[in-house]
Amino acid sequence: MAKRLMEEVLRDWADRCDGMFLFANETVLDFYPQFGFRREIQYQYTLPVPTARGGARKLSVDSLQDLALLRACYKRGNPFSALQVVENFGLLMFYCGSFLKDCVYYIPQQNAVAVARQEGPVLQCMDIFGGSDLEEILSQTAAPGTERATLGFAPAGSSACCAEPISDDSDALFVLAGKENPFSHRQLHFPDLFHT
Structure with missing residues (x-):
């Protein structure tokens, strides 16, 4: 079910946005890369x-x-x-x-x-x-x-x-490959109060 939902979201949104990201906990760290998401380091x-x-x-x-x-x-x-x-x-x-x-x-x-x-x-x-x-x-x-x-x-x-890299498997940032990714070349931190 989760796989179908991800495929549907990507099908509906991949061409309608400049970038796509999500936060994952330790139970799904291996799940999102199957859909082209890459884990990024925050600082x-x-x-x-x-x-x-x-x-x-x-x-x-x-x-x-x-x-x-x-x-x-x-x-x-x-x-x-x-x-x-x-x-x-x-x-x-x-x-x-x-x-x-x-x-x-x-x-x-x-x-x-x-x-x-x-x-x-x-x-x-x-x-x-x-x-x-x-x-x-x-x-x-x-x-x-x-x-x-x-x-x-x-x-x-x-x-x-x-700046120090954050290593937190309970709140890991993933960004969709092939889209805009400001984290790939800068030491950034996604604002804490806007994690969902």
Whole structure:
């Protein structure tokens, strides 16, 4: 059944798109290559965080005013990301309305929203919407004592970042061969909040 479904999807969509990708867990790593999908390496980006200054305000997605603020910032996209996902606010809300509900912050000085959580001395910044200064956003979102931040996206051009390959069989990226594949020649990271 799964094989027929994949064949049908490829038949319907292969000529109607520039590229096709999917995420696979360890149970199907050998399945998707049968259909021309190639596993690609993603990279985790880390950078030092300047002294944490605070100043970010936690948003409540249950508040209509805060939700409108999140939506307005989302429409500006992530100016720091090498890959952009657009017009998918519903998927963002899947994350921000459930298990990341307490991880949405507004940074007024940057007019930006960061979706981030603190893990000891590490700020896990899953995404940013709006703003103009990445380091300032991280500094204002981070708790005191934060040493570094991991990014849930590939930065468009921060030389302060360190990139390490991710080896995760539970969330492996596959891209259809013969189509556009930005991962084949660049060290990228598909934005964390837009995995399905």
